[in-house]
Each structure stands twice: as structure tokens, then as C-alpha cells.
Amino acid sequence: MGAYIDLLKSAQSGDTTAATVLYEQYQPLIKKLSWHDGVFGMDLYQTLSVAFFGRIIEVQSSIINKI
Amino acid sequence: MSKKHIQNGALIPAEDEQIIAELTAYLSVSLRNERSKYLKKYGKIRDFESSIEDLKPDFEPEDRSFEERIEQMLAWDMVKNYLPLLTSKECEVVLCLYVNRLSTADTAKKMNLSPETVRWHKKNALQKIRKAMEEND
Numbered sequence: 625m626g627a628y629i630d631l632l633k634s635a636q637s638g639d640t641t642a643a644t645v646l647y648e649q650y651q652p653l654i655k656k657l658s659w660h661d662g663v664f665g666m667d668l669y670q671t672l673s674v675a676f677f678g679r680i681i682e683v684q685s686s687i688i689n690k691i
Numbered sequence: 692m693s694k695k696h697i698q699n700g701a702l703i704p705a706e707d708e709q710i711i712a713e714l715t716a717y718l719s720v721s722l723r724n725e726r727s728k729y730l731k732k733y734g735k736i737r738d739f740e741s742s743i744e745d746l747k748p749d750f751e752p753e754d755r756s757f758e759e760r761i762e763q764m765l766a767w768d769m770v771k772n773y774l775p776l777l778t779s780k781e782c783e784v785v786l787c788l789y790v791n792r793l794s795t796a797d798t799a800k801k802m803n804l805s806p807e808t809v810r811w812h813k814k815n816a817l818q819k820i821r822k823a824m825e826e827n828d
Contacts, residue, residue: 627707628711650718672725675725676718683714
């Protein structure tokens with residue numbers, strides 16, 4: 625099993641450093657989705673950031689178990 | 692372990708590629724859904740909102756009626772002491788013009804009089820009030 629799985633598992637178990645690494649990695653996606661009508665939505669960005677951490681926890685059980 | 696590609700400056704092992712692809716796909720769809728939900732929710736709210744700049748320049752909020760009421764009260768306080776000095780018609784004209792803030796034409800219409808007669812009653816009423824005020828001073 626690769627190091628990425630370990631990173632995901634660490635994030636799930638509450639390792640903030642691991643979660644930050646993943647968060648930084650997906651910043652381009654989150655920031656891209658935060659734009660609306662040519663305006664960067666700070667509120668939308670925060671909503672997506674919160675959603676991101678929620679999904680990271682969910683994805684671990686769905687994707688990791690599959691592999 | 693073979694190093695396949697670079698992501699965010701880090702070498703990603705080949706065995707992690709599948710999970711990264713799945714994770715990215717999952718997050719992409721999931722966050723897009725979250726974004727749609729957000730825009731739907733706050734788009735509805737934004738439709739009801741209007742900034743002060745969007746309002747017509749001649750629009751005056753409810754304060755106007757409040758302001759009018761205050762002015763009416765002040766006008767009533769000033770005028771009420773002098774009403775006994777006036778005839779019934781003069782009294783009615785003064786109340787219409789200064790308390791109810793009607794125009795001369797509207798007052799005339801309301802009292803079934805000509806505007807000239809209203810002006811006549813107004814002139815006489817103001818003369819009486821002015822005289823009474825000077826005497827009080």
C-alpha cells in the first residue's frame with residue numbers, strides 16, 4: 625500500500641499536518657470552484673473548504689476499502 | 692518503487708496514482724455539488740436583496756411617513772393654542788394646510804371651496820395667529 629493511503633488515514637485519525645497536506649494539494653480545485661460570476665466568493669471558498677474536510681473523512685471509508 | 696509523475700512538487704509513487712485519481716474525481720464531483728447547493732441557496736436570498744444603490748433616487752423608505760407624523764405633531768403643537776381665535780373655516784384651512792400638509796388645491800377640493808377662498812381663509816388665519824403670537828411675546 626502506498627504512502628498516499630497512509631496520508632489519508634493519518635488525516636482521518638486527526639493528524640492536522642496530513643489534513644493540511646491534502647488541503648494544500650486540492651487548493652487549486654477549491655479556489656477554482658470558489659469563483660462565481662467573475663467574483664471570488666470568500667464565503668463559498670470557506671464552505672467548500674469545510675466540505676472538503678468532510679469529504680476527506682467520507683472518502684477514506686469508500687475509496688480505501690475498495691482498494 | 693517506480694516514480695511516475697510529479698504533483699505539487701512531490702514525486703508520487705505509481706501505486707498511489709489510482710487512489711489519487713479516484714480521490715480527485717470524487718472530490719471534484721462532490722465539491723461541485725456542494726457549490727451548486729451553495730449557489731442555489733444563496734442565489735435565492737440574493738434575489739430578494741437589493742443594495743441601497745439599486746433603489747430609485749426618488750425612493751424614500753418608510754421613514755417618510757414617520758417624518759411626516761413628527762412634523763404633523765409639531766405643527767399641531769404650534770397651532771392648537773391659536774385655533775380658538777379662528778373661525779371654523781379658517782380653522783379647517785389651517786389644519787388641512789399645516790397639519791395634514793395638503794396643497795391649496797387639495798384643501799379647496801376637500802372643503803368644496805375655490806382655491807382663492809382657501810387662500811383668503813389662510814391669509815386671515817395667519818394674520819390672527821401672528822397677532823396673537825406677537826402679543827404673547
